[in-house]
Amino acid sequence: MAAKKPILVSLFSGCGGLDLGFECAGFKRVWANDFDSDAQAIFSKNLGPIDGRDIRTVPSSEIPACEVLTAGFPCQPFSNAGNRKGVNDSRGMLYQECLRIIADKMPKVILFENVRGLLSTKYIDGRKLIDVIKSDLESMNDVGYNVTYELVNASDYGVPQNRYRLILVGIRKDLGITFEFPEKVQDKSNLTLRHILDIPEDAPNQVDWELSPQAMAMVEQIPEGGSWKNIPYENLAPRFQRIRDDMQRYHAPNFYRRFSRDEINGTITAAAQPENCGIIHPVHNRRYTIREIARIQSFPDDFVFIDDTLKNIVAMYKVIGNAVPVKLGEAMATAIMQQVFRKKKVK
CATH class of the missing domain: 3.40.50.150 (Vaccinia Virus protein VP39)
Incomplete structure (x- = not known):
């Protein structure tokens, strides 16, 4: 029984x-x-x-x-x-x-x-x-x-x-x-991104929230495993140059973290902003898809989200990050x- x-x-x-x-x-x-x-x-x-x-x-x-x-x-x-x-x-x-x-x-x-x-x-x-x-x-x-x-x-x-x-x-x-x-x-060897991002083509919710042009300009200069610190100083926006000029004052922030495929990802947040969390794909110049962050949060592939409009896509990053x-x-x-x-x- x-x-x-x-x-x-x-x-x-x-x-x-x-x-x-x-x-x-x-x-x-x-x-x-x-x-x-x-x-x-x-x-x-x-x-x-x-x-x-x-x-x-x-x-x-x-x-x-x-x-x-x-x-x-x-x-x-x-x-x-x-x-x-x-x-x-x-x-x-x-x-x-x-x-x-x-x-x-x-x-x-x-x-x-x-x-x-x-x-x-x-x-x-x-x-x-x-x-x-x-x-x-x-x-x-x-x-x-x-x-x-x-x-x-x-x-x-x-x-x-x-x-x-x-x-x-x-x-x-x-x-x-x-x-x-x-x-x-x-x-923890099977917890690295290399093992997590190999997603079947037929898995649902493989859509991403597009980066802004400003964010894309940053992301394109960041290598796998790097961050904003890899971007040449002269290519940084004035705001980031001011931070780079006095890293101690700003507590050496690690903006635009791009984890490598051989690392375990950092915290997925509700905001999903590349400036504040590791939301950038290791090799593709984009945010993780909804399905990818769901996997990083250990949701199974048959747990489905809503992705038919931009409003819904942004909301899905929020609810997954809060989970x-x-x-x-x-x-x-x-x-x-x-x-x-x-x-x-x-x-």
């Missing part, structure tokens, strides 16, 4: 990377929510129904009981790439909506995913926000959770991308279990399954 699948509720679900990872690990999702219409469109296209309301308007009584609750609450307020307003940004307090629902449902396990900037974000009283969240969970409803968190690199769990994210896992104290992070991948990599989600979900629901520890 097949084991019963543990019940999952997903908050701030995005386009479904974390949900798909939990699904692959044997969990059954009964409810998901995200306010972003582009993310909703992709989630429903691939995974099923999703509640599109602002979570602040959803009574906890309308959310099903669950054994596991996941949440990737908005990371922009804490991101190094953003304005770092933290809790002073209204989105920065949305983690409290997660706590509201957890307090009502008291699932066996909770998992939060966020950017590394959350670790240094201060709460309104001066404490670190991560310590506030941990403390609130540990004392919740006089039962509480055993909470552990780590800054993880997605490539350590089979994702072809060096993407650092904070993972927090809480297990209800009455279960007597403290989560242990799964063993890291030792051999939790599928294999990272699956690795954490598998560890939770083994440690909590199958009572077999991960070595």
Whole structure:
């Protein structure tokens, strides 16, 4: 007789990377929510129904009981790439909506995913926000959770991308279990771009967002594995010349990074701008296609996106860049399954 699948509720679900990872690990999702219409469109296209309301308007009584609750609450307020307003940004307090629902449902396990900037974000009283969240969970409803968190690199769990994210896992104290992070991948040789960009011709979503003429003029001068630093000074726009003149002041930025085929790609971002992330193909003078960034985020080729208009194409870069990599989600979900629901520890 097949084991019963543990019940999952997903908050701030995005386009479904974390949900798909939990699904692959044997969990059954009964409810998901995200306010972003582009993310909703992709989630429903691939995974099923999703509640599109602002979570602040959803009574906890309308959310099903669950054994596991996941949440990737908005990371922009804490991101190094953003304005770092933290809790002073209204989105920065949305983690409290997660706590509201957890307090009502008291699932066996909770998992939060966020950017590394959350670790240094201060709460309104001066404490670190991560310590506030941990403390609130540990004392919740006089039962509480055993909470552990780590800054993880997605490539350590089979994702072809060096993407650092904070993972927090809480297990209800009455279960007597403290989560242990799964063993890291030792051999990453198959995670380099050479192994990721060999995409079958019939795979969907092989379209790219064209570079601006200014960006193209830069990209054409950057060799495989290089960056803007490879462009002759006299060919740089005045803005970049000023930065080159005082690299120390600007913290030696690595604009227009073009990873080589023998490297693991850097973080795919929602903005998909070549100035800020490694979005340039190693040998072709263009952005990665939608399918290529989906692969770098470890989405399978049968997970489909929308690409019939430029507006949709730009939106797809956003939702994929915001997603939790599928294999990272699956690795954490598998560890939770083994440690909590199958009572077999991960070595």
